[in-house]
Amino acid sequence: MTSIIKRLSLVLISFFVISCSSEDIIIIDEEGSVIIDEEKEENHASNLVYDNISEGSLNSFFHNALISDLYNNIERQEPIEITEYDIGNNRIKTNYEHIENLLVKASNDQSWFVTQGREATAVVEVKSVDVNNGWVNLGQRYSGSFNSKVGARLEFFNPFVNYKIINDSPLFSPYPTQVDEGNFNYIQSGGLIEKANGTYVLLTPVVFGSHQKRSIYYAMSSNLEDWDFKNEKLLGTETISFAKPSGNVFSVDNPFKLDDGRLLVLLGVEQPNGSYTSAYMIIDEGLNILQQPKEIMIPGWYGENQNSFPLALTKFNNQYRLLLHRRNSSFIDREIYELVFSDLFSALESNKTIVSSKLVHRGSESAGYLEGKADDACYIKFNSELYIILGGEEVSSNYLTSNNREYGLMRWHESLWKHDPRSPLIINPVQLHKKYPNYNWAWDHLGGFVSPIIRNNTLYLYMAFGTDNPDYYITGIKIPLQ
Incomplete structure (x- = not known):
């Protein structure tokens, strides 16, 4: 009798697991305890879901401190590249379409920077931004060698816009x-x-x-x-x-x-x-x-x-x-x-x-x-x-x-x-x-x-x-x- 009850319980438990949505990822043993299903979780984890930045959410109080999709970050589609360099005025244009983000002020007015290379080996200060004409005016180079060639990739960076x-x-x-x-x-x-x-x-x-x-x-x-x-x-x-x-x-x-x-x-x-x-x-x-x-x-x-x-x-x-x-x-x-x-x-x-x-x-x-x-x-x-x-x-x-x-x-x-x-x-x-x-x-x-x-x-x-x-x-x- 006990064996029949156990088999019936397993059938009911299996039905419960199958009927759950893919988000639940639950397996329950005979004692009513949860067992982790590694295979299901591995499949589940590969699907990142992105949030909307709604007004009043905690997200809305953060700014984009790192502007780059050299390595995705998370969902941008194209890397940021230099499209024009004005050597006389030390300024650049890029394919980044929202340079108004560079107007966001940092906590103590710290500058935005153009960075290149692993761990920002090249660091160049952003002096000002001409949003209407698309120019990013550069200042002093503080580290590394700045690659100003058309097609060179870069990142815009200012961690202090968030803290x-x-x-x-x-x-x-x-x-x-x-x-x-x-x-x-x-x-x-x-x-x-x-x-x-x-x-x-x-x-x-x-x-x-x-x-x-x-x-x-x-x-x-x-x-x-x-x-x-x-x-x-x-x-x-x-x-x-x-x-x-x-x-x-x-x-x-x-x-x-x-x-x-x-x-x-x-x-x-x-x-x-x-x-x-x-x-x-x-x-x-x-x-x-x-x-x-x-x-x-x-x-x-x-x-x-x-x-x-x-x-x-x-x-x-x-x-x-x-x-x-x-x-x-x-x-x-x-x-x-x-x-x-x-x-x-x-x-x-x-x-x-x-x-x-x-x-x-x-x-x-x-x-x-x-x-x-x-x-x-x-x-x-x-x-x-x-x-x-x-x-x-x-x-x-x-x-x-x-x-x-x-x-x-x-x-x-x-x-x-x-x-x-x-x-x-x-x-x-x-x-x-x-x-x-x-x-x-x-x-x-x-x-x-x-x-x-x-x-x-x-x-x-x-x-x-x-x-x-x-x-x-x-x-x-x-x-x-x-």
């Missing part, structure tokens, strides 16, 4: 280089907490050596701009039973506030074999650990035989949504998935109530700024809509920010995640420190677990900029929403 770096400097002054555990390489962001008294706490995982060890510290602020780093350790792997001793543990995204006021902190935990597993702990706003780290018990996202960690957690339209990062053997081949479920702890602790599992992005297959290591994402809720700030690294190419992380925007609309086609929207200043020396600490790397908050009609994003030595300087950027 201002807080205090135009790293987040801490003086900038710490050691804690009681010893000297460290860099600090990253690991989640923002707004306390009941109106002050803020930023969790700050600290990295020792070349990711040899990572522990979680924190900083405090009363105004989101002036921060005090505390030499007080919150968590290390030595207290985690399933972690590598003296290994890596880091927090990601903003701690999720539970109904009783406690805070759930997502964790990536290095295991004894060197791979990562997904976990969480529960703290209060005083940073007391109320529940020690526990693994997230969803198959494929914990245990020694996989390598992954969580990225973000939110609740939207009465459903919980969780972003997870899967690390593959290839450095570039990385993936970001989204799980949707109806009960938080049933999902995290026993793999129950999961509604869907979808591949949001696979870094090795997409075009433009996402053609690389997809390794960071965070949710943002704005005007009753849900967004993802999505970060990825370019593969080696002639693209402006090759081998550096950059961020684009996605919106949940009409039951789909839709890309802003202007992405990337948040990009490091690359070689612009040749004109603006105050950014000489921010020209190479960008990102590494973004922590967002919206206050005073401003979107604050805490992340890390950097050079090659050290890897990163933690900082914050501001994006006006008015």
Whole structure:
């Protein structure tokens, strides 16, 4: 009798799976748990959907900071090329039809630039734009050799049309280089907490050596701009039973506030074999650990035989949504998935109530700024809509920010995640420190677990900029929403 019931259940389950739309990508086992269908997700991931820039959306507050389709970015059809060069007046015309975009002002009136070559090896200032006649008037060349021949390809670039770096400097002054555990390489962001008294706490995982060890510290602020780093350790792997001793543990995204006021902190935990597993702990706003780290018990996202960690957690339209990062053997081949479920702890602790599992992005297959290591994402809720700030690294190419992380925007609309086609929207200043020396600490790397908050009609994003030595300087950027 039991066997007959099981066979009948499987028939009903199969009918349920077949009857779902292609967007649902759900397989349910006999116990009612969700199994990830890799083949369906791979097919699903190759179809990028583009968003419209509607008034009042979060997208509408961003501008096109990188104007180029040398490598797609995301959906332009033709590369930008020089069509005429006036050597006497040092000006160019191009086939780009919307040079009025170059009139958009930057946060501190920083110039637009013409760039060419890998990582903007050639940098030439744009002095002014004659929209009526199509001329782009050039100024000083700050780097490289500018190819002015007809047919030469170029990009227009100004990252500061979308953000201002807080205090135009790293987040801490003086900038710490050691804690009681010893000297460290860099600090990253690991989640923002707004306390009941109106002050803020930023969790700050600290990295020792070349990711040899990572522990979680924190900083405090009363105004989101002036921060005090505390030499007080919150968590290390030595207290985690399933972690590598003296290994890596880091927090990601903003701690999720539970109904009783406690805070759930997502964790990536290095295991004894060197791979990562997904976990969480529960703290209060005083940073007391109320529940020690526990693994997230969803198959494929914990245990020694996989390598992954969580990225973000939110609740939207009465459903919980969780972003997870899967690390593959290839450095570039990385993936970001989204799980949707109806009960938080049933999902995290026993793999129950999961509604869907979808591949949001696979870094090795997409075009433009996402053609690389997809390794960071965070949710943002704005005007009753849900967004993802999505970060990825370019593969080696002639693209402006090759081998550096950059961020684009996605919106949940009409039951789909839709890309802003202007992405990337948040990009490091690359070689612009040749004109603006105050950014000489921010020209190479960008990102590494973004922590967002919206206050005073401003979107604050805490992340890390950097050079090659050290890897990163933690900082914050501001994006006006008015």
